Amino acid sequence: MNAATPVVELKGITKRFPGVVANDSISLKLYKGEIHALLGENGAGKSTLMNIVFGLYQPDEGSIEINGQPVIIDNPNKAIDLGIGMVHQHFKLVEPFTVTENIILGMEPKKGLNLDHKTAAARIQELSEQYGLRVDPYAKIHDISVGMQQRVEILKTLYRGADILIFDEPTAVLTPQEITELMEIMRKLVAEGKSIILITHKLKEIMHISDTVTIIRRGKVIDTVKTSEASPSILAEKMVGRNVTFKVDKRSATPGAPVLEVRDLFVKNKDGAMALNGLNLNVKAGEILGIAGVDGNGQSELIEALTGLGKVESGSILLNGKELANASPRRISESGVAHIPEDRHKHGLVLDFSMSENMVLETYYKEPYSKGGFLNYKAIKEQAQKLINAFDVRTPSIETKARSLSGGNQQKAIIAREIDKNPDLLIAAQPTRGLDVGAIEFVQTQLIAQRDQGKAVLLISFELDEIINVSDRIAVIYEGEIVGEVLPEETNDQELGLMMAGSTAAGGVKHE
Template sequence: MEYVIEMLNIRKEFPGIVANNNITLQVKPGEIHALLGENGAGKSTLMNVLFGLYQPEKGEIKVRGNIEKITNPNVANELGIGMVHQHFMLVDKFTVTENIILGKEITSKGKIDLKEAEKVVSDISQKYGLSVDPKAKIADISVGMQQRVEILKTLYRGADILIFDEPTAVLTPQEIAELIQIMGKLIKEGKSIILITHKLKEIMEVCDRVTVIRKGEGIGTLNVSETNPDELASLMVGREVTFKTEKTEAMPKEASLEIQSLTVKDSRNIAVVDNLNLTVRKGEIVGIAGVDGNGQTELVEAIAGLRKVEKGSILLNNKEITKLNTRKVTESGIGHIPQDRHKHGLVLDFTIGENMVLQTYYQQPYSKTGLMNKKAIYDQANRLIEEYDVRTPSEYTPARALSGGNQQKAIIGREVDRNPDLLIASQPTRGLDVGAIEFIHRKLIDQRDQGKAVLLVSFEMDEIMNVSDRIAVIFEGEIIAMVDPKETTEQELGLLMAGSTKKKVGDGNV
């Protein structure tokens, strides 16, 4: 048998858009096969067809040589197909074990046998090197750990064909290295992997073959050993792409953001930001580098008014904003690109046009005497959709219908267009293709060059090194080092992020 999966001439349409136009994908047993394409190219749609979430208008699917009609995910599971979604399908209040067994519970005398389930989960996690605490609540574990839970869910259901949708978009460099090892183990166990990714470095490192799709059309399948990142990038976006971020030397002025002795607690009442000091000046980009779970999320939420501050102060342009509510923080001159676009960036059932004015809908010209001006709202949306190349059938399309990357471009357009004094960009290029990443980096640098302050929080080492003018390293809730990207290496930064070398800083401005 030559192929474990064959998707032949698949066509999938949505109102006003052909997402997949006669695409063919053939996956060999025991290979890691990359699916590469721009945001909105139709990659996730194609995999949702394979997983039974969507039904194609045309084409056929063969699994291990047999034609199959995959009408829903349960049929996919029975065929040994599992999918690790880009936005995790987990219940926050449930434990790791409860999430893994959900829908396929282990019972004893009519009751769920959690003890036995925890043992099964523990055995599978040890077998594949996916160490997780079976009793931990999802809400209390890192994003990297949550992804492991998603992988364990598929393995618990007996999947031997695994679809990974942008699996490294939310991971730190260390977690990416671990995931690559895990994928290697899965292949050795005889499994096959389809990897949806924008990251060319990862394709070159782990994949055997790559299928490129562009604007819903199949461009071709290549052996990874016979191609290179430049060729893949131009096949994906249809033009040459610059990988190095071009920028002039920063000309920082006075402080815009000043954080003094800040302490913030998490939902378990533990101080995850601990006596932290940081200064971001006008006309510079300060990158925060750190392993996920070291207080970055809580720090950003505290600055944006989304989380209570226990102690310390946050000043914006010499004005105290520590105790202001979220709207007042926004009005004081802060733009926020949140790390979770679904939870904090968009109202998914609102149109993309309505989402473009979420921060300003109550102001003129979008609203007058309490009445919304729909024309002004959708005129603004159209302008941003065009400027930020948001691929959407129309400005009236619900936000949830857009691809993750296009949702992200909409949020970035909305926040940057408000021209804030301080722009907080938290994982701004998560799930974006190389062309879009290039565009977003340019926008961040433009903000800096206009004399604005930019705080960049990213797990992408390349992004932190390329875009930042200074790098603040966060470890266990403290800024432990401030380094110049021109005078450091990824290796040194990685060691600092792991807390192995503490270059203690006083005011975060060294």
């Protein structure tokens, strides 16, 4: 193999699904020791293309060459044999199993008739140290952080001998610190001769880590450029086909009376430890309160308490002066609370329901969607079509199952449904997680539009840029308490980072 031969070359790959051409004659070259980013909007066809390389789908047209040799990759085992590994966006791990059990699953080493766990764990330890992954081979998956689980996925590909690694949206669920560490790991991998395809739409990360970028829009390659010759604004424009502003356009807030008042809230986590320790906050009509904090400081428990999904030990949750602590999710929803959940698959959609059914999940029992115990499908379909058009949800039809839409379109559908309820309080938890710049701009504009209509918006996000850009006021959560409050125009990433780590010396005021 000559040095200039690509380790992977895709030639004219086309893939059609009913009603959509996901990949339209895509060609791409990956070279040894290179990080090649695949950039595109949600639903542009990036994951489909990589699922073809990993053998999960078959192309309708086109061919694949590995190290200059034509190959047919008709299943993932074939891909693994060819040295291709994929780190999926939604991890494929068995929670009660240990790290080692997950990594060797399907190719368990034997000593005679017995499983040879010890040798496998030693090899995993060795790989973990070689690539700076710092993973404990004996830890159980449900006991380790999301960032650590991702490292297990990376180890799984290395253990199986991968030289070509595909990362599908690897930073979507990571904290800023974990993202920095992942970048280091990727650098180490290419320094050791591995080659990486990185599917992402985060321009900052592309500029930081990749060598080459291929931009895909609606299934077609728009361009392939050297990262060093590109800029975020050029890439964003190629990706969405129009100029994208990175600053959110909004006028100053004119807050009214408090809509949500949380007083002295105590809530336990699923292990029975106290996750919220006397938390206090309020959100006024016509303002966006952003909650900044490192994952695991009580954000999830706060959202669950406010939406009726979790039990309140003590304290008060007042909505327009009415007590809602420990009320049912339906009562809270009917009181004027809308909720964009942090996990869209678990709490936002029923994945095997059609889009039209998903659009009335919280209102199906009301007229006009049902009468005398019978669903009125005509009214349901009209409502779904109205919302899908208004929010530009890209779906082949309203009868398509929710699971077959891209993450960004699933998120737009949830936001459409929640905003259509015309709530007094909109709780937006990680509303732009896993979305591209075009979709992020759309979502943030919707949140500001709600604020401008006099609604109270509670924004919980790990994206500090989003918190600073979108919020009118920022409250910092640490170990289940609000430890300080700042105005976005008077703070920066560093100061917020210090407060998020528990330092109140950063000038935050203790909120009473």
